[in-house]
Amino acid sequence: MSIETKLQKMGLVLPEPIKVPAGVKLPFRFVRVHGNRAFISGHGPQNPDGSIAGPFGKVGSDISIEQGYEAAKRTALSILGSLKRELGSLDDITWLRVFGMVNASPDFTSQPQVINGFSDLILELYGPEHGAHARSAVGMAGLPFAMPVEIEAEIQIG
Amino acid sequence: MSIETKLQKMGLVLPEPIKVPAGVKLPFRFVRVHGNRAFISGHGPQNPDGSIAGPFGKVGSDISIEQGYEAAKRTALSILGSLKRELGSLDDITWLRVFGMVNASPDFTSQPQVINGFSDLILELYGPEHGAHARSAVGMAGLPFAMPVEIEAEIQIG
């Protein structure tokens, strides 16, 4: 079963290309492919129409761990949307590195529980072999657009 | 002389696999090997029994630079423990990239002096050729379990 079929069966939708807020220029590639390597830029949660999805703010003060988990899951969908547009297919991917950044208050220590929203979905979709990844989950002083989560990654194509 | 023999002569012990605090799920690989590349997840300081090692908190306010240096050295041992379990041997490794994260108060600016605890040990063990690495040493708003240091890395096998 293809990854896209799995997503459909799970009722999950890949968002449209990001709608960048007015006045902001993002002069980089969301996915940078070179040979069979692909570097994935920092992505955040998006609504299906491509707009940046709330809730906004810091996990641990403004929003809950559960909301952060959902934001990380949405960030996975955002990345899969970029990969679909760049690669054409989501099927020939081996996950390697995931860097999970949580917009967090200084006393917040549950970053892993937040970024699990990303890892759980990727592992459910890709399985324990192709979906396995090294990971860090850490607290940032701030993130663009007050997003609660931003994730960058590296994958191998094929 | 093997890396493990060097560690023994230095009186250093590799910790047991991490004992994750109750209720926390870490669904990723501590070392993700793909071909001759290995991505090392964010590790922190451990006690020899695998538990997360204190002191906890922010370098610059809760704990000193010297304690942070020791935490970074312990983090190197934690990573070497994961590499030993994953690769079987510590000997055929070329270090490439080290990303050193310090749980730090906003006015703390001595991150390099903290992460030197990692770099100094790796260079002593692996020498200036195989042990050489690119590095960043930066201040985080927070880290999981209130660890003072977390380090991720990439190596080449062989």
Next chain:
Amino acid sequence: MSIETKLQKMGLVLPEPIKVPAGVKLPFRFVRVHGNRAFISGHGPQNPDGSIAGPFGKVGSDISIEQGYEAAKRTALSILGSLKRELGSLDDITWLRVFGMVNASPDFTSQPQVINGFSDLILELYGPEHGAHARSAVGMAGLPFAMPVEIEAEIQIG
């Protein structure tokens, strides 16, 4: 036209090797080459003489977005200086990954506008094919020497 000629025409100068403040040891490689891969350590803005360039502090409270943009542009020059010394030529480079760290107050959300100072220069110099890069632009609790910006990167040689 070579990258160095382009820099000259733009009136831009690559800084001398970094003059590290007294008492600080930086035991890593500013560029770690392995095969045709090169990992670039976290760099910050430098003056032409190699000293770390001000203004210092946090973007969003101590210094402006425009000053942050200039610091990111200077950081690009700092990295190009390191690459020139390590590789001999700046011409056979393909950019892959850029990790842009902004020393920022907790309420700052314009990290992309700051790191654009780096991306805009790299794209102007290298063009949309070799200069294209994946990127994250995120807020840090603190950076060494109170630098406002630190950037690490990965490139392919050739």
